[in-house]
Amino acid sequence: MQSETxxxxSYIAASEAFHYARKNLARRFPQKAHDHDFYEVFLIVDGRTAHWINGVTQMLEPGQLVFMRPADTHAFRADRLQGCEIINIMFRTESADHLIKRYSDTLAGRFFASKSDIPELHTLGPTRFKRALNVASQLQTADRSLARIEEFLLTLTNRVAVPETRAVRTAPRWFSAACNAAQHPEVFRDGAAGFIAAAGRSHEHVCRTCKDVLGVTPTDYINRIRIDHAAQLLRTEDSSIEAIAATCGFQNTSYFYRLFERAYQTTPRRYRTEHQRDPFDASDAP
Known part of the structure; x- marks a missing residue:
């Protein structure tokens, strides 16, 4: 397919930092694909679309979020029956370059800084999809300022896009969906059994796929999610460690302690002491 840049x-004034659009895609491919002199992020809101990207055709559905880079060449064809509605945000290369340099520990090689042949695709679960719609829609009436686009991108990469998606983007769709579901307390509280139930496949099939894609067992995978959630609660809540362990699905506190120390090289109590400070008591500062 021929392309243009x-x-x-052509979309924004010199004083503006980004462009926002919510639109329905055409139900046929354009005569030419296109690349860009900017970065963009788009979210499938409703319907389905074929996405021709760098010589490969993907089928995209609601809740899928794509981080496009300037050199990526693509085109869309909405489903002829369902159509397709997307939210698209374009932003300057300087904005992305600044964030990648400033937050290299989080962004290097990921999201819009991905080095893969195909741009990074995230399949969002219901909660994160709703959050993505909310934070993206807020840009519609926002000032087109540098501060607003940077705030949006940091929210998107830290609180919306699922970290595990990078590892599972080439995995079967059912497995990607199970990994997204595993981020929710109602699933991870049940441990590996909850993950396998969300996958809707046999125990052996899930174990084999998890090992092939992530290199770990379902138990190891779900336990890391539970331990990371526990760490968040230790930083932000005053509940007892035993209560936090139970909230994360651990009925055996000793087992929780062992897993936590293995992951964070410290005890839950010491972790809380080091990370939870009283914002109204300066004497509590390190």
Whole structure:
């Protein structure tokens, strides 16, 4: 497919930092694909679309979020019956370059800084999809300022996109969906059994796929999610350690302690002491 280059200055003024659009895609491929002199993020809101990207055709559905880079060449064809509605945000290369440099520990090689042949695709679960719609829609009436686009991108990469998606983007769709579901307390509280139930496949099939894709067992995978959630609660809540362990699905406190120390190289109590400070008591500062 022949291509052309789209220029951000055709969409925004020199004083603006980004462009927001919510639109319905055409139900046929354009005569030419396009690349860009900018970065963009798009979210499938409703319907389905074929996405021709760098010579590969994907089928995208609601809740799928894509981080496009300037050199990526793509085109869309909405489903002829369902159509397809997307939210699209374009932003300057300087904004992405600044964030990648400033937050290299989080962004290097990921999201819009991915080095893969195909741009990074995230399949969002219901909660994260709703959050993505909310934070993206807020840009519609926002000032087109640098502060707003940077705030949006940091929210998107830290609180919306699922970290595990990078590892599972080439995995079967059912497995990606199970990994997204595993981020929710109602699933991870049940441990590996909850993950396997969310996958809707046999225990042996899930174990084999998990090992092939992630290199770990379902138990190891779900336990890390539970331990990371426990760490968040230790930083932000005053509940007892035993209560936090139970909230994360651990009925055996000793087992919880062992897993936590293995993951964070410290005890839950010491972790809380080091990370939970009283914001109204300066004497509590390190």
């Amino acid at each position: 789209f220029h951000l200055d």
